Amino acid sequence: MAKIRGQASFFDGLMFLFIVIFSVSLVFLTLNTYAVAQDKVLRTAYLSNYLESSAKMVYYLDVATLQNVKSYCKDTELSIESATSYYCKPQYDLDCSILNKYKGRISISDLVKKDLDSSDDSNPLSNFDDKYGSSEQYGRTAARCAMKEVMKPFTFSGYRYITEFGDASSASDVIVHPQDEKYASDFMFTSTYADMVVKDPTLKSSLDCAKIASDQLLVIRTPFKLLEVDPASQTVKSRNYIMRTCLWPTNDLTVKISS
Amino acid sequence: MLGLKGFIGPIGDDIPSIFPIVAGILIFLTSMLYVDSQFSERNAYLETRSATLQLSYVATDKGFMGDSKFLEKCTEMKLFASKKQLKFATILKKYCGPMVFSKSENLKITKSTKTFGLVSAEVEDMICSSDEKISSTVPKDPLLVEAISIPSKNAILLSYPIAVDCGNSNRGLGLITIAGWRGA
Numbered sequence: 001m002a003k004i005r006g007q008a009s010f011f012d013g014l015m016f017l018f019i020v021i022f023s024v025s026l027v028f029l030t031l032n033t034y035a036v037a038q039d040k041v042l043r044t045a046y047l048s049n050y051l052e053s054s055a056k057m058v059y060y061l062d063v064a065t066l067q068n069v070k071s072y073c074k075d076t077e078l079s080i081e082s083a084t085s086y087y088c089k090p091q092y093d094l095d096c097s098i099l100n101k102y103k104g105r106i107s108i109s110d111l112v113k114k115d116l117d118s119s120d121d122s123n124p125l126s127n128f129d130d131k132y133g134s135s136e137q138y139g140r141t142a143a144r145c146a147m148k149e150v151m152k153p154f155t156f157s158g159y160r161y162i163t164e165f166g167d168a169s170s171a172s173d174v175i176v177h178p179q180d181e182k183y184a185s186d187f188m189f190t191s192t193y194a195d196m197v198v199k200d201p202t203l204k205s206s207l208d209c210a211k212i213a214s215d216q217l218l219v220i221r222t223p224f225k226l227l228e229v230d231p232a233s234q235t236v237k238s239r240n241y242i243m244r245t246c247l248w249p250t251n252d253l254t255v256k257i258s259s
Numbered sequence: 260m261l262g263l264k265g266f267i268g269p270i271g272d273d274i275p276s277i278f279p280i281v282a283g284i285l286i287f288l289t290s291m292l293y294v295d296s297q298f299s300e301r302n303a304y305l306e307t308r309s310a311t312l313q314l315s316y317v318a319t320d321k322g323f324m325g326d327s328k329f330l331e332k333c334t335e336m337k338l339f340a341s342k343k344q345l346k347f348a349t350i351l352k353k354y355c356g357p358m359v360f361s362k363s364e365n366l367k368i369t370k371s372t373k374t375f376g377l378v379s380a381e382v383e384d385m386i387c388s389s390d391e392k393i394s395s396t397v398p399k400d401p402l403l404v405e406a407i408s409i410p411s412k413n414a415i416l417l418s419y420p421i422a423v424d425c426g427n428s429n430r431g432l433g434l435i436t437i438a439g440w441r442g443a
Contacts, residue, residue, distance in 0.1 A: 013276030014281075020283035024290040031294050035301040042308050046417055047316060053419040058321030060422035064375050065431030068356040104429060149432060150420040153360040221431075 047218055051132045051245050055222040058108045058143070058243065060185045066108075069096040072155070072186065080112040085087045092188050096145035097245055098138055108142045113226045116165055116241060128165060128176045130150055143184045143188025147245075154247060161211055165224065168242040173221075175208045175244075183207065190250070209246035217248045227252050303441065304413070309341040309436050311415040311439030318349055320433055323422040326385065333387035340439075348388035348409060348438045353423045353429030355382060364417060365436045366406035370398040373425050381425020411440035 021138035114137040115128060128159050130140045133201050147163045154161060155157075159226075162185040166175035181204060203211075209219055224241035264295050274290030286350075310407045318332055329351055352358075352365055353374040359365070370383040386407070387396040393407055409416075416438050 009273045009276040009277075011276075013279035017279040017283040017286075020287045024286060027290060027294050031297055035296065036303055038305050039308070042305070042312060045312055046260045046315075049312070049319065050419055053319045053322065053421060056319075057420050057422045058322070060321075060323035060430050061432065062422075063391055065355055065425060067375070070357060105430070107430075146432075149358055152358070 007161060008094045008256045015069075030034060031033045037077070040150055044218065045076055046246060048220065051218065051220045051247060054147070055220060055243055055245060056151070058112075058146065061108050061146060062102075062160060063099050063102045063106050063108055063111055063142045066096050066142060066149070067100040069149050069232075072148065072189065075152070087189055089189070094141070094144055094148060094182075096141065099145065101210055108139075108146050109224065110138055111139035112165060113139070113224070113241070117239075128178045139177065140182065140184070141176065144182065147184045148186070151186065151247075156247055160187045160190065160250050161185060161245060161246045162207070162245065164208055164210075166242055166244065168223070168240045171246065177205045177208070179205050181205070190217060212248055214248040214250065217246060262427070290327050292361065304389060305415070307345065307439055308415050310340075310345045311347070311417060312402065313343070313439060314339055314345065314347055314439060315417045315437045318437055319421060323430060324351055324433065324435060325424045329385050329387065341374050345441060346389045346411075347440075348386065348390065348393050349422075350407075350436045351385040351423060351427060351435045352436065353382045353384055353431070354433055355423070355425035355429070358420070358432055358434055360418070362416065363406045365434060366409070366438075367401070367404045368396045368398045368407065369401045369404050371401055373431070375427075375429055378427050380429070382426050383423070400401060400430050409438050409440065412443065414440035415439045
């Protein structure tokens with residue numbers, strides 16, 4: 001009987017050890033997920049504030065100071081040899097040196113408004129094409145150069161962005177698409193974009209934030225008002241434009257585009 | 260005697276069970292101490308990150324940061340940080356052109372000449388800190404300067420783009436970096 005009693009107490013000890021290990025495992029499982037969600041929220045808040053800062057900066061930044069900004073191609077050709085062919089496609093060329101023709105305090109938003117506006121009153125929101133009527137106004141180039149520089153840390157760390165402008169007068173935003181592939185974005189350098197255009201060439205000039213199907217898409221939308229004074233009648237007309245910037249993480253293969 | 264075979268006394272019989280029990284207690288106590296330190300560390304990290312983020316909201320309320328505005332903001336930031344018991348350093352880097360996104364570069368306080376067209380101006384980076392030693396850093400030539408040293412390896416660093424004064428009324432690209440830490 002005594003021998004059996006000794007075995008029983010040993011079994012009790014083992015059971016105690018087992019229960020301790022089980023409880024400790026549960027505590028470690030809790031520890032593993034503790035503060036992960038909070039940390040993610042704080043990091044997203046940082047990204048959101050970064051995008052907001054970029055949007056606010058557009059109102060103040062003088063176009064002439066962007067003349068030395070390099071294209072993605074020139075940024076990568078010395079440091080990332082394998083990326084050169086990826087970022088040096090001629091159809092997405094970016095020449096910021098043309099902005100040296102602007103002297104004094106002309107902000108990016110001033111030029112973008114000019115570019116978006118039309119000299120034709122019957123069709124006020126014309127195109128995002130570096131032109132106001134027939135004169136060259138490099139609003140799109142200024143926006144592309146500024147956003148390229150500001151979003152550089154994201155471009156080279158697995159994120160993509162699109163900055164777009166549009167009319168917010170109606171219930172839903174009407175985005176002014178560039179007629180070529182020169183977006184204020186780095187998305188056109190992805191294989192996903194190339195595949196998308198091959199499948200449906202009409203998407204070539206209609207890419208926008210609304211087509212990005214990512215569950216981690218971050219969007220900020222900034223009002224962008226244009227006031228027009230009619231000298232004859234002394235009346236002021238206002239047009240409500242928007243600037244919209246989207247940011248999302250991608251490995252280019254997993255991101256899905258809904259057409 | 261035959262009936263007591265293997266019996267080594269009322270305590271001696273329980274000796275084999277003492278080893279798993281002691282092991283269990285040791286494992287439990289060690290784990291609890293470790294887990295408690297981890298929880299405290301993560302809570303401290305979250306609090307520092309949250310306070311630094313809030314400080315960054317104070318610093319980036321506008322898209323432009325002129326020199327006089329930076330000095331005004333510096334007073335606000337010091338007040339805010341002292342309420343949150345946060346130590347901080349805020350550096351306004353005036354790139355006025357292409358930016359460099361590297362930690363060591365953004366913690367250097369430099370002075371350099373920026374040229375737009377035919378006009379040149381000397382611009383100096385600015386710094387504001389709750390630490391007197393850091394805030395007294397004098398801008399130097401980019402080739403001679405070393406990055407300021409943040410006195411905590413757990414400091415949170417947040418950088419934001421902002422328009423800065425590049426001399427001669429030009430507003431160019433800049434970066435405001437906010438480092439926040441506790442202790443040390």
